[in-house]
Amino acid sequence: MKSEKQLYFIPFNDRTLISPDFKYTDEYKDIYSFFKNKAIKCQKEYISKCFELRSGDKCVGYLALSLCSVKQKYLSSPKNRGLFERPAIRIGQLIIDAGQHKQGYGSCAINFVISIARLMKSFLPCRLLVVDAIDGKAMKFYEHIGFKVIDENTLVFDLAPMFKPEG
Ligand SMILES: CC(C)(COP(=O)(O)OP(=O)(O)OC[C@H]1O[C@@H](n2cnc3c(N)ncnc32)[C@H](O)[C@@H]1OP(=O)(O)O)[C@@H](O)C(=O)NCCC(=O)NCCS
Secondary structure, eight states: OOOOOOOEEEEOOTTOOOOTTOOOOGGGHHHHHIIIIIHHHHHHTTSOEEEEEEETTEEEEEEEEEEEEEEGGGTSOGGGOOSOEEEEEEEEEEEEOGGGTTSSHHHHHHHHHHHHHHHHTTTSOOOEEEEEOSSHHHHHHHHHTTOEEEETTEEEEEOHHHHSOOO
16 A cells, blocks of 8 residues: 655744754755744744644755735736736745655645635635745746746746636
């Protein structure tokens, strides 16, 4: 029987300790430093919600989310351009332990965000996921899982098709 690894998303709290064993390369030290030094403060000020990703007893990643909006002009066809904004969840920070890449954890984190949007939608609808990719590798990852580039390093994922009632 195939054994599936389970991934848990543990919300940050005052007791959250950033794992000293977490592996990352120098180019991503600002992301690690956000979780080590700023995440709890941002969360206390209701700016971000942060999660530790755990598989078994090992921390495999960190995720920070916030809310934002995207100008409709970046999304619509020319004849339908307006000044309106579309509500979005921003993937503020995401990092997977460098020893654990390409095992599905990053895409699982995005599926987790989609499930939050799905839960929220009866109370507070949200149309898009948005991310500013840190570099070309991150852009390729987001494009690979279905995000579309709207501006330089900004990508969006349209949630509407996933929310349509079945049948
Ligand atoms: C980008 C990152 C989050 C991806 O996480 P991951 O756990 O390695 O990604 P997954 O294993 O879920 O990959 C999902 C799919 O994307 C593909 N993929 C992952 N990284 C990719 C890349 N750099 N280029 C192209 N495809 C990529 C995988 O091969 C996989 O494809 P498949 O479903 O066809 O098998 C991770 O590499 C990371 O933490 N990078 C450093 C920090 C960073 O860039 N964070 C994003 C900040 S904007």
